[in-house]
Amino acid sequence: MKRDKVELQPVRQLALRFRSAAKDHEAQARMVGILSLPAVPAPRGVLIVTGGPQYRAGSHRQFTLLAGALAAQGLPVLRFDLRGMGDSEGAPRGYRATGPDIAGALAQFFDAVPSLREVVLWGLCDGATAAACHAPRDARISALILLNPWVRSSAGLARATLLHYYLPRLLQGGFWRKLAGGSVQLGASLASLRQVAAATRNAVAAAEDEAPAPALLQALTQFQGKVLLILSGDDLGARECRALLDGDAAWRAVTARAQWTQAHIDGANHTFASAAWRGEVEQLCARWLQAW
Structure with a gap:
């Protein structure tokens, strides 16, 4: 239901410790997350999935600032360190192996916010690709917000x-x-x-079995929820993604679906380094989340 004006709420920051859903030898490694909890949390929450050599604050504190802004509008937000990153235990691993960590964070999110009914996964770069690849596995994930998803191939x-x-x-x-x-x-x-x-x-x-684009395409084809794609105007990775969307029939079929929304931020670099670019991302996300 669309709201024309959102009344801002007080927000509490809660530190959480929880385990990955992994079954490997590091399954007992504990992860650390920060829950931004509004006074009256909405039944829809946002889980920020980090990627690359990042931890829960994000480049230029983007994840911290975004979580605070969305939570003030009533959306509970959890951002966390993957195993091996930030304050979480264990060894670092690539984005392809983050599914169990995302599952563990989701379990903690629903446990910490009993009123939660659905979650939107938010990710930047390979965090976006990891989030999209996990989304079809959990019916509680209703939507994706993907910024410059990692589609790199030679x-x-x-x-x-x-x-x-x-x-x-x-x-x-x-x-x-x-x-x-x-x-x-x-x-x-x-x-x-x-x-x-x-x-x-x-x-x-050549056969590029390790390229992330095929796995991302398969996941987005399977996922039936809403998708907001945000691409930077001055980023090679975003241009690679745009070339896929424009040049491949299978990708065009995905982006033509009614639940797909695409936005472009002129001049922005890969990590949205300026306050203006981060503010635009924040407004895009907030408006989109409020519109349905």
Whole structure:
């Protein structure tokens, strides 16, 4: 139900310790999370899934600030350290192995907030990809908010580099002036361009079993909840993602569904480093969450 005006609530910050749902030898390792709990929590909550070498605060404290802002609007928010990161125990692991940690955080979230009925997973970069891949496994996950999801492959990186670096350079007057003045080493530049083009051809021909895009596509195809995708305007990873969405029929079918919403933040880098960019992300998320 859409609310035109949201009355801000007082928020408590609660430190939580809980275990992963993993069955491996580090299953007893404890994770640490911070629950931002509004005075009257809504039945919908947000679980922030970290990624890469990040912990629960996020780059530029983005996760901390976002959690506080959403909780003030009534949404309980849990942000936590994956095993091996921040204050959590255990060894670091890649995003592909974070599913049990997300499951453990979800169990703690529902236990700590008895009124909770559904959860939105929020993630940036490989945290977004990990969140999306976990979402079809739990019916309590009603939606995803994905920022610059990790879709990196050799082919995608090479294509994005050709399209967004080399081709724009050829259209810049400064490049041609430098070339005429002898300050550009043409031989080295052409060699670099040939290497990137060759990498594109080779990567397309090779079977890239480790590429995250196929797993992400499969998860989003299976997931029937709502999805908000936010892409930065000045980020190579976001451009790789946009190229997939525009250039592949299977991806276009996913993004054409009614539950899909896509937003673009002009000029923003990968981690939304400025207060203005972080504020725009916050407003996009809040408006979207309030609209349904």
